[in-house]
Amino acid sequence: MATLSLQHLDKIYDNNVQAVYDFNMEVKDGEFIVLVGPSGCGKSTTLRMVAGLEDISKGKLLLDGKDITAAPPKDRDMAMVFQSYALYGHMTIYENMAFSLTLRKEDPNVIHKKVLAAAEILDLTSQLNKKPSQLSGGQRQRVAMGRSIVRNPKLFLFDEPLSNLDAKLRGSTRREILLLHKRLKATMLYVTHDQTEALTLADRIVCMSMGHVQQIGTPLELYDDPANVFVASFIGLPPMNFFDVQVAGDKLQHPRFCCILNEEQKHLLAGYNGKTITLGVRPEDIAEGGAVPVTVTTNENLGMNTLVHGHLGDSGAEGRITCKFRSWCDYKAGDVVKVCFNRMHFFDKETTNAIRKEGK
């Protein structure tokens, strides 16, 4: 159990490419933090800096208040789980899990106790005599986690551990990781590009893009109150729809539709009167019945929901829209559906930041 403090971390490679800019975060004891973002956003680099696998160019890293910025990985008391499992193929599961403790020359009886306890937690007891090649991907990843658990580290680091698994296995292993966190109550740092993993696992999410932290918050905060257009478009599936609209008094004007603002929204957009802003609407916040005409291009039935893709008026990238209706729909290409927006998000067109109430 540990607290971690990342203070103004920068990562600049030898070729002057900067991968991480001014990363600041306080991780509380027992917290599950998920770093999420597209490929190349710096999330894995940040994790590797925490693990000591990458040098920290600038900034400080404190573990339980102790400066470990320059400490070698072996002295950091952290365990890392990799995407590729990194298991030894010639060793049994038992030997793989015991390996790090054997290297530390711990008492074999103590190692045995720890390995059996970890295997029990991960439901691997019956697999201990097998080789990694005899296990499924999910089981192998559980072994990789078991290898971390036996060390009883202060901090667990996960680098896209579920990326090698198929969709079904990913779901079940994700739930196992969640149960593991609840059981161990350990501090965990988890990197993924999958927003579903981020939303379901995290106590707090760090959303990154191009080396910059875009927003740190609870899953609900990121979904419900995204800090900018990037976070709004990255979190949520299907992604949020965006339209350029003009604020005209108590209305939002778009070439294809017009929205009436309520008092709160009017107050919020008071400073933008006459200006163009970005309107964001989540597909699930769009409902049938209203004044906004959508020309259907494709209709995807998902059982309990239907995704209707289309465009506003004439076709064009600007007016593309995706709606998620909570019913079974059978729209054909070319049908026109009238919809309304139940909830709207507003973003500054220039800065792309969310337009929020003062002081928020």
Place this chain on the structure above:
Amino acid sequence: MKSVDIDLNDSAYVRADRMRYEKNRLSSNLAILSIVLNGLFFISIYKSNAGTYYYNLLMGASIVYNMLFMLVVFLVSEGSKSYHITYSYIAIAVGILQFARIAVFPMRAHNAEVVVQDVSVKVMEDGQFFRVLVYLIGSGVCLLASAVIGIMRANTLSAHLRSLESR
């Protein structure tokens, strides 16, 4: 295999339980060491002061036996790694044969003399004889030790497994 609660204070019990997952490396490594020593014997035994004057059928048989020995003991090494008691019994038999071999080739060669150009020559000098003796004895001792440890551990493990099943 079902999971069990381990009492760390009962070190004998934990040691036995570890055998469920750990290989019998000591027995296996002793068998490998036996092969190495036999290999050294194999290399050293055919050096002769009498040149080619001491060729006989026994030499061919000895070469074949050495190769068979290495194959069998390698199998013993693998088998004893997994606590198979049968391989330990094979190790005992082959180990005893290593001692018996002393009387066959090194001893005969050591005692043999051949006349080369009217000069009597000892086929094997004392130094060479004692060296190959050490290799053979060492190889036999390693095999017997491997077998004894293998039998003890295999019995301990099977007793432990029986106690687990009876729970």
